[in-house]
Amino acid sequence: MTPSVAPSVHEALPSRVVFGAGALAELPAETARLRLRRVLVLSTPGRGALAEQAAALLGGSAAGIFDGARMHVPVATVTAAAEAARAAAANGCVAIGGGSTVGLAKALSLRHGLPSVAVPTTYAGSELTPIWGLTENARKQTGRDRAVLPRTVLYDPELTLDLPVPVSVTSGLNALAHAVEALYAPDGSPVVAAMAEAGARDLAAALPALTRDPKDLATRALALQGAWLCGACLGTTTMGLHHKLCHVLGGLLDLPHAETHAVLLPYVAAVNLPAAPAARATLSRALGTDDPAAALRALAHSLGAPTSLRQLGVRAEDLPRVAEEVLSAPYANPRPVGREELEVLLRHAWAGEQP
Secondary structure, three states: OOOOOOOOOOOOOOOEEEEOOOHHHHHHHHHHHOOOOOEEEEOOHHHHHHHHHHHHHHHHHEEEEEOOOOOOOEHHHHHHHHHHHHHOOOOEEEEEEOHHHHHHHHHHHHHHOOOEEEEEOOOOOHHHOOEEEEEEOOEEEEEEOHHHOOOEEEEOHHHHOOOOHHHHHHHHHHHHHHHHHHHOOOOOOHHHHHHHHHHHHHHHHHHHHHHHOOOOHHHHHHHHHHHHHHHHHHHOOOOOHHHHHHHHHHHHHOOOHHHHHHHHHHHHHHHHHHHOHHHHHHHHHHHOOOOHHHHHHHHHHHOOOOOOOHHHOOOHHHHHHHHHHHHOOOOOOOOOOOHHHHHHHHHHHHHOOOO
């Protein structure tokens, strides 16, 4: 019997990707191609040396460095970066680093029209999505706008060789979460499913290997390729309960973004995958298991990632407030989740119990 094919719509996003060892050297050519004549280099404080390396490559087109990027993109940080861009007469920016830096570049594109080039050094994947986030007064607002997409993404696995193993692990699990949610998104497609399966398989193979040998370039390249594919999935689909929870926890309690994803992934998967049999089957193939939710938890545990919200500093008394915030605005999900079930999920995730 010929299997049935469900109708779908797939809209590819206009991103240019340059991938490979040594890709950072292409930065001047890529900014010139975009006619960015004065470029502000963005980074976090801890990536200042890398920002200086990028500025040196850019030479006379480097307008300066702003190294104040922060997690969850506080509005005050965006204001400070915009002032730096105006003072330098920058007509574009280069974001070099992780999701916090890419998020700042997106905010500058959204609010001030500055195009960007992204040079990711973690596996966050946000460089391939039109999703932006801004935090103000302990509330993280998110949205979608194609204007925030980096015009070019340079993936250079050599830049990830010094990424600490704990950060590599949680960043990679964050990327895996993108693939999982994309598989049951209401606007998925065969293209998204294929990318999600390949990305999840790449990361599931690469993350254990890089914990054993963090300096292996081939392993780092495989992890970065997986993050690329998973990020591309997130960029073309609607986020569900998992990302909603992570955004609320991040904005409300200032939790670390990747670690929060790592903790919640198996718990939300255990709730949602029974209602999404095609997603479950695809993820089972990618992970080589009959129980993807349990396999995701076992993977996080074996990699030494945090496995409970309590480890991240969440208090039990915070959980009802988190649930209330999640339920205050609608979101796409393969099944409805009410207050009672949501609080049970959060209590299990807080304690680190079996999903």
